[in-house]
Amino acid sequence: MSADNQQERLDADWIVGFVDGEGSFHVAINKIPKMTLGFQVLPEFRVVQHERDEKILQKLKGYFGFGEITVNRKDRHGIRKEFRVRGLENLNRLLKFFQDNPLKTSKYRNFKIFAEIIEAMNNKEHLTKEGLRKIAELASMMNRQQDRVSKILRDYTPDARKSEDIVRPL
Amino acid sequence: MSADNQQERLDADWIVGFVDGEGSFHVAINKIPKMTLGFQVLPEFRVVQHERDEKILQKLKGYFGFGEITVNRKDRHGIRKEFRVRGLENLNRLLKFFQDNPLKTSKYRNFKIFAEIIEAMNNKEHLTKEGLRKIAELASMMNRQQDRVSKILRDYTPDARKSEDIVRPL
Numbered sequence: 001m002s003a004d005n006q007q008e009r010l011d012a013d014w015i016v017g018f019v020d021g022e023g024s025f026h027v028a029i030n031k032i033p034k035m036t037l038g039f040q041v042l043p044e045f046r047v048v049q050h051e052r053d054e055k056i057l058q059k060l061k062g063y064f065g066f067g068e069i070t071v072n073r074k075d076r077h078g079i080r081k082e083f084r085v086r087g088l089e090n091l092n093r094l095l096k097f098f099q100d101n102p103l104k105t106s107k108y109r110n111f112k113i114f115a116e117i118i119e120a121m122n123n124k125e126h127l128t129k130e131g132l133r134k135i136a137e138l139a140s141m142m143n144r145q146q147d148r149v150s151k152i153l154r155d156y157t158p159d160a161r162k163s164e165d166i167v168r169p170l
Numbered sequence: 171m172s173a174d175n176q177q178e179r180l181d182a183d184w185i186v187g188f189v190d191g192e193g194s195f196h197v198a199i200n201k202i203p204k205m206t207l208g209f210q211v212l213p214e215f216r217v218v219q220h221e222r223d224e225k226i227l228q229k230l231k232g233y234f235g236f237g238e239i240t241v242n243r244k245d246r247h248g249i250r251k252e253f254r255v256r257g258l259e260n261l262n263r264l265l266k267f268f269q270d271n272p273l274k275t276s277k278y279r280n281f282k283i284f285a286e287i288i289e290a291m292n293n294k295e296h297l298t299k300e301g302l303r304k305i306a307e308l309a310s311m312m313n314r315q316q317d318r319v320s321k322i323l324r325d326y327t328p329d330a331r332k333s334e335d336i337v338r339p340l
Contacts, residue, residue: 013182016184021191
């Protein structure tokens with residue numbers, strides 16, 4: 001059965017379940033001096049698996065028709081790979097999928113904030129100071145990062161030199 | 171959408187995806203002196219979530235109509251809960267579900283071995299020395315535990331005093 005399944009196209013409900021378990025939506029805000037405001041907003045969707053399950057990542061990529069598979073990290077447990085989606089065009093298509101097929105865990109809340117950030121970027125708000133602050137605030141509301149990002153936000157100024165990586169949800 | 175979903179019954183494909191991500195099948199073999207052979211075979215299915223997602227565990231329990239929800243562990247990240255299925259009768263029903271709805275990741279292989287152990291227990295093989303050894307060998311083939319359990323198996327005798335917990339996949 002498993003062997004047959006290797007050829008099968010994934011099912012949308014299966015993908016939602018798998019992403020409810022293994023997916024993550026996050027938004028990094030990186031200091032890039034050459035950019036207008038000095039910061040780059042980098043939204044990203046990721047599903048990480050041990051390399052033994054790289055096939056399922058390939059199937060995810062095949063289902064969506066975009067994204068890439070790269071090494072996530074290597075450690076004593078072996079190599080972990082990730083299916084990663086970046087770039088507004090692809091992320092907008094990804095949002096459409098998860099709007100049509102909503103997540104069922106608390107990850108849904110994260111997704112909603114992520115979608116709001118993408119929407120702001122569609123409107124080019126990340127190119128203004130006010131927009132950048134709004135995005136950083138939204139990012140601070142995403143799960144697990146609240147304490148850390150709140151602290152970063154407290155000291156946040158778009159011109160600050162110190163924070164190379166002011167919002168980096170894991 | 172999320173709020174509506176709270177009331178919705180889970181979908182089988184979603185469950186498979188979620189279990190491909192978050193589920194685990196494992197078999198502990200514990201030393202229990204009062205038992206005939208001195209060992210108890212304890213197969214278990216588990217899905218662990220942060221307590222913020224206890225609702226989804228309740229829905230899993232509701233879908234299957236068996237199993238229980240207990241605390242998995244408490245640490246600095248908060249409380250983790252688990253949906254846990256034990257006992258041959260319920261595990262046989264669980265196997266039926268995953269036979270009808272096969273896992274798509276390498277967890278499928280683990281499931282197959284788990285199913286073989288349950289089958290052996292249905293036939294009461296765990297009550298014989300030969301059966302117990304066979305089950306321990308099957309358990310040693312389950313993911314991630316190969317090194318550890320192989321080492322245990324090498325020294326394994328059903329009468330040994332030392333190993334309180336000879337096979338304890340995580």
